[in-house]
Amino acid sequence: MRLEGKRALVTGSGRGIGRAIAIRLAREGAEIAINDLHIEGEARQTLAEVEAAGRRGILIRADLAHADEARRLVEEAVRQLGSLDILVNNAGIEKRSPFVEVSEQDYDTVLHVNLKGAFFTSQAFARHLIGTKRPGKIINISSVHEELPFPGYASYCASKGGLQLLTRDLAVELGPHGITVNGIAPGAIATEINRSLLDDKPRVERLLKQIPLGRMGKPEDVAALAAFLASSDADYVTGSTYYVDGGLAWHYQE
Numbered sequence: 634m635r636l637e638g639k640r641a642l643v644t645g646s647g648r649g650i651g652r653a654i655a656i657r658l659a660r661e662g663a664e665i666a667i668n669d670l671h672i673e674g675e676a677r678q679t680l681a682e683v684e685a686a687g688r689r690g691i692l693i694r695a696d697l698a699h700a701d702e703a704r705r706l707v708e709e710a711v712r713q714l715g716s717l718d719i720l721v722n723n724a725g726i727e728k729r730s731p732f733v734e735v736s737e738q739d740y741d742t743v744l745h746v747n748l749k750g751a752f753f754t755s756q757a758f759a760r761h762l763i764g765t766k767r768p769g770k771i772i773n774i775s776s777v778h779e780e781l782p783f784p785g786y787a788s789y790c791a792s793k794g795g796l797q798l799l800t801r802d803l804a805v806e807l808g809p810h811g812i813t814v815n816g817i818a819p820g821a822i823a824t825e826i827n828r829s830l831l832d833d834k835p836r837v838e839r840l841l842k843q844i845p846l847g848r849m850g851k852p853e854d855v856a857a858l859a860a861f862l863a864s865s866d867a868d869y870v871t872g873s874t875y876y877v878d879g880g881l882a883w884h885y886q887e
């Protein structure tokens with residue numbers, strides 16, 4: 634177990650990739666603050682699996698589209714767990730729409746949750762670590778679309794592109810405090826975020842042809858990398874984004 638005695642906050646961990654990360658970090662020995670917009674139902678299942686791994690878990694509701702909620706989330710996690718060592722900025726949403734039809738409201742929702750939420754949660758977490766003079770690890774769950782265009786998802790691309798450079802900037806600003814900052818860029822992972830894709834068989838078949846490893850990813854594929862980046866095995870790793878995409882991003886076909 635690589636995370637014995639550590640405490641981690643995983644945003645958006647009620648389901649999907651966030652849930653798999655929360656469970657994997659717990660299996661590696663960490664206590665987990667589980668956050669989601671709703672903490673009834675699905676988030677309780679994450680909690681049950683964290684507890685089944687023999688670790689303490691707490692549930693905190695927060696809407697990360699608002700900076701004050703992000704700050705309250707970190708304060709509450711610190712109050713209940715005593716301190717934090719690891720932050721996984723995983724909460725994210727996407728909205729499909731042709732660029733020329735994107736509304737201001739949809740743009741704001743996507744940018745606020747995916748980018749502003751990660752920004753101010755990281756700020757509160759960094760203040761906590763600097764204030765208590767302790768090192769720590771920030772892991773930003775981005776997407777292959779921090780690099781690759783995704784037609785029909787311009788606001789999502791803008792948010793993930795922002796997250797890419799936020800990762801690099803924070804690695805430089807927070808490195809002197811012993812805080813590492815890395816990104817994970819998942820490709821096509823089978824979760825609820827792409828339910829419309831999963832329900833569209835011809836689209837899935839076209840997608841699978843573009844994935845050299847020939848399958849969609851599992852949340853656990855992403856969680857395994859998060860466990861490494863959260864551990865002391867990755868103490869000298871900062872400022873980079875790691876792809877978990879079965880080879881999708883670099884597979885160009887004529």
Ligand code: BGC
Nearest residue numbers: 727776777778820821826827
């Ligand atoms: C998106 C998915 C998409 C995948 C691969 C992810 O970031 O959330 O909707 O299927 O990228 O394109």
